[in-house]
Amino acid sequence: MLDTLRTLMLTFLHAFQRRVTVQYPEEQPYLPPRYRGRIILSRDPDGEERCVSCNLCAVACPVDCISLQKAEQDGRWYPEYFRINFSRCIFCGFCEEACPTYAIQLTPDFEMSEYARPNLVYEKDDLLISGTGKYPDYSFWRVAGVPIPGKERGESAHERPPVDLHSLLP
Amino acid sequence: MTPLPLLSILLTPLIILALATLLTWVERRLLGLWQDRYGPNRVGPGGLFQAVADGIKLLFKQDWIPPFADRGVFVLAPVIGMMTVLMSFAVIPVTALSGIAGNLNVGLLFVLAMMGLGVYAVVLAGWASNSKYALLGGMRAAAQMISYEVFMGISLLGVVMTAGSFSLYDIVTAQTRMWFVIPQCVGLIVFLLAGIAETHRLPFDLPEGENELGAGFHTEYSGMKFGMFFIAEYAGIVLISALVTTLWLGGWQGPVLPGIVWFALKTGAVVVLFILLRAALPRLRYDQLMALGWKVLLPLSLLNVTATGTVLMLRSAG
Ligand code: SF4
Ligand code: SF4
Numbered sequence: 001m002l003d004t005l006r007t008l009m010l011t012f013l014h015a016f017q018r019r020v021t022v023q024y025p026e027e028q029p030y031l032p033p034r035y036r037g038r039i040i041l042s043r044d045p046d047g048e049e050r051c052v053s054c055n056l057c058a059v060a061c062p063v064d065c066i067s068l069q070k071a072e073q074d075g076r077w078y079p080e081y082f083r084i085n086f087s088r089c090i091f092c093g094f095c096e097e098a099c100p101t102y103a104i105q106l107t108p109d110f111e112m113s114e115y116a117r118p119n120l121v122y123e124k125d126d127l128l129i130s131g132t133g134k135y136p137d138y139s140f141w142r143v144a145g146v147p148i149p150g151k152e153r154g155e156s157a158h159e160r161p162p163v164d165l166h167s168l169l170p
Numbered sequence: 171m172t173p174l175p176l177l178s179i180l181l182t183p184l185i186i187l188a189l190a191t192l193l194t195w196v197e198r199r200l201l202g203l204w205q206d207r208y209g210p211n212r213v214g215p216g217g218l219f220q221a222v223a224d225g226i227k228l229l230f231k232q233d234w235i236p237p238f239a240d241r242g243v244f245v246l247a248p249v250i251g252m253m254t255v256l257m258s259f260a261v262i263p264v265t266a267l268s269g270i271a272g273n274l275n276v277g278l279l280f281v282l283a284m285m286g287l288g289v290y291a292v293v294l295a296g297w298a299s300n301s302k303y304a305l306l307g308g309m310r311a312a313a314q315m316i317s318y319e320v321f322m323g324i325s326l327l328g329v330v331m332t333a334g335s336f337s338l339y340d341i342v343t344a345q346t347r348m349w350f351v352i353p354q355c356v357g358l359i360v361f362l363l364a365g366i367a368e369t370h371r372l373p374f375d376l377p378e379g380e381n382e383l384g385a386g387f388h389t390e391y392s393g394m395k396f397g398m399f400f401i402a403e404y405a406g407i408v409l410i411s412a413l414v415t416t417l418w419l420g421g422w423q424g425p426v427l428p429g430i431v432w433f434a435l436k437t438g439a440v441v442v443l444f445i446l447l448r449a450a451l452p453r454l455r456y457d458q459l460m461a462l463g464w465k466v467l468l469p470l471s472l473l474n475v476t477a478t479g480t481v482l483m484l485r486s487a488g
Contacts, residue, residue, distance in 0.1 A: 004451065011450035014204045021207045 031108035033134070036093045038109045039084055041124065042102065042133035049128065050103035050140060052077045057095035057104050063088045066095060074149045076141065082124040087117050101140040105133040183256050190404035195221040197404075197445050204449040225397070233393035236299070243298035248391065248398035251291030255405045258284040262412045263338050265422045265429035277338040278330065281413065282323055285368060289315040291402070292370070292377055296387035307386025310456065311377035314367055317463045321471040322364035328357040328478040329417050342421035349420040356474040358418045360467050362443075365410035367463070369403060371444060373451040376459060411440035 022029045031037070044050050053070035054077075065088035071080035095104050114120050132138075147153045154161035195210065195218060202209025210220035235244055261277035274280055289312065296308015330336060332353065333344035341350075351358055367374040378386035388399045415421060415436040422429030424436075454462070 007450045008446060011204050012446060014206055017206055019202075019206050019208060023208070 031110075033108060035108035036091045036106040038086075038107050038112055039089070039095070039122075039127065040105055040107055040129045040133060041082060041127040042105055042129055042131065042135075044139040044141065045132060045137060046139060047130070048076075048141070049078055050101045051079050051082065051099075052101055052103070052140060053079045054100060056098040056100065060094040060098035061089075062092060062094060063090055065089045075146065076148050079124060082127060083121060084127060085121045086112060087120040102133070102135045102138050103140075107133075182259060186256060186259055186405055186408065187401060189408055190401045191221045191225060193404040193407065193441065194224065194400070196441075197448070200442065200445045201449050204446070228394055228397040228400075231393040233395060236301070236390050238300045239390060240298040240300060243294050244390075245395070247291050247295035247298060248395045248402070250294065251288060251402040252398045252405075254284045254288040254291065255402050255409055258409050259405075259412070261338055262409075262416060263342055263421060264433050273337055273339045276336045278326060278336045278341070278417075281338075281409075282319075282326070285322075286319060288368075288406070289319070291399075292387050295391070295399070296377075299387070299390035301390055303384045304387055304389045307377045307379070307383050307389070310379075310383075311370065311387055314370070314374065314376060314459060314463075317460065318364045318367040318467075321360055321463070321468045322368065324468070324471040324475060325357045325360035325364065326417065327471075327475045328354045331475070331478050331482055338416050338421075342416055342423065345420040346423060349418060351418040354418060354474070354478070356470060358414065360471045360474070361417070362410075362414065363462075363467060365414070366444070366447065367459070369406035369410055371403070371407065372448040373453050374459060375453060376456055379453065407441055407444050408437065411437045411444065414440045 042050050051068075053068055055068065055070075058064070058066040058068060065085040066083070067085075068082040069080040071078050091106065093106050096106050112120070141148055141151070143157045145153070145156050145159055198220070199209040199211070199217065209217065211217035213219040213223050235241055258281045261274045261280050263273070263277075292311040292315065293308050296304045296306075296311060299305070299308075329341060329350050332350060333341040335341060335344070344350075363374075366372075370377045376386075377383075378388070380386075383389070388396055391399060412433075415433060419436045419440075420432075421436075422433045424432035427435075
């Protein structure tokens with residue numbers, strides 16, 4: 001009986017406490033930098049696309065919402081198209097973890113409502129940004145030991161010049 | 171007596187319906203307040219039109235009668251629920267001048283009778299739906315409401331004995347010197363609890379019990395038929411609050427302000443108490459509910475009647 005009255009009292013006193021609701025559209029909630037929201041494709045510091053069409057993100061994706069096609073140009077791989085179906089994406093971030101080039105990244109933005117469902121399928125144009133995202137310095141092609149125009153074999157970072165197997169010199 | 175009986179008869183149901191609709195919004199805002207959130211605050215000033223929006227939504231919902239239900243009774247049940255509550259308001263004396271249907275000399279009995287009929291709404295709804303959960307809800311409602319009705323009546327006896335009349339006007343006038351809340355506080359507590367059970371509100375909302383019975387007796391109802399149960403429940407809260415005001419809190423009487431304002435204020439306070447109970451207390455178990463009713467409240471109300479009778483006899487003798 002007394003407990004009940006005490007409960008009533010305590011509940012009533014909550015009338016004078018601050019409300020915890022964030023009045024969303026007017027009042028924006030704080031999103032930490034590593035918040036898992038809208039996905040982007042970033043570029044390396046030279047301004048080239050980072051994605052190398054390795055398909056690892058598509059494989060890692062638990063809901064299979066990434067679709068891409070490889071294209072090749074001057075020894076470099078690009079995605080010919082890169083599509084993410086955000087009506088299926090669960091924002092798990094597995095794609096970001098799987099990506100060897102830091103190309104695919106999740107950003108602190110969730111305001112992507114649409115009236116028509118097909119509009120939630122983002123093409124490469126919609127995904128690609130002009131900056132480097134969360135990793136400003138990393139460039140896959142500079143560290144990878146693959147020769148590309150302007151970088152011969154052995155010129156990558158941390159790479160020694162190749163050994164000539166046919167030479168008899170020590 | 172009322173100056174314009176016909177007009178008031180036409181207007182009153184509308185006002186009560188509007189009040190009950192408003193109350194759905196008030197309740198949600200108050201629950202929000204006590205749970206440190208806002209509740210509906212978007213539609214109109216302070217979310218006031220949320221109730222209207224909900225009403226429109228209910229109107230446009232498909233009004234479906236399940237093929238396995240007993241059609242006639244299924245349709246009749248919400249009507250009974252609505253009617254009985256609205257009828258009860260007829261005898262509530264809102265101000266010294268105007269009640270709604272004037273001064274009935276057995277007003278209190280009339281209200282009790284209407285509440286008794288109100289049980290049928292719930293029981294018939296549960297029965298006619300012809301589905302498990304609805305039936306379980308209906309059975310619970312029958313057991314709960316019938317047992318609580320017993321001492322609801324008995325708890326009123328103390329007031330009636332002290333006032334010496336069944337007429338709600340005479341009961342209010344008898345409280346000119348002292349509100350009955352002081353000599354009859356036991357009766358008030360018992361009546362309040364019985365009133366909660368009667369309107370099946372939390373913590374006594376077992377007939378509905380969302381988490382174990384779906385929605386209890388109105389599981390199969392949709393659209394405006396559900397809306398009628400819903401509104402009847404809120405009108406029921408207003409009714410019980412108005413009765414508490416009339417019988418224990420001195421009705422329209424109070425200094426300075428006009429009678430109708432006092433009546434509205436007191437009724438409003440009791441309504442807020444109802445909502446606070448819902449915000450604070452968890453639902454009882456079914457056996458606890460029955461035990462509380464028969465083992466605590468019934469003896470308590472009987473004791474109250476005995477004590478009141480003794481005091482009255484001693485007073486008239488001495
Ligand atoms: S966040 Fe998860 S679900 Fe979304 S695209 Fe990446 S892996 Fe797939
Ligand atoms: S894992 Fe990275 S590099 Fe590979 S296809 Fe996906 S986004 Fe491109």
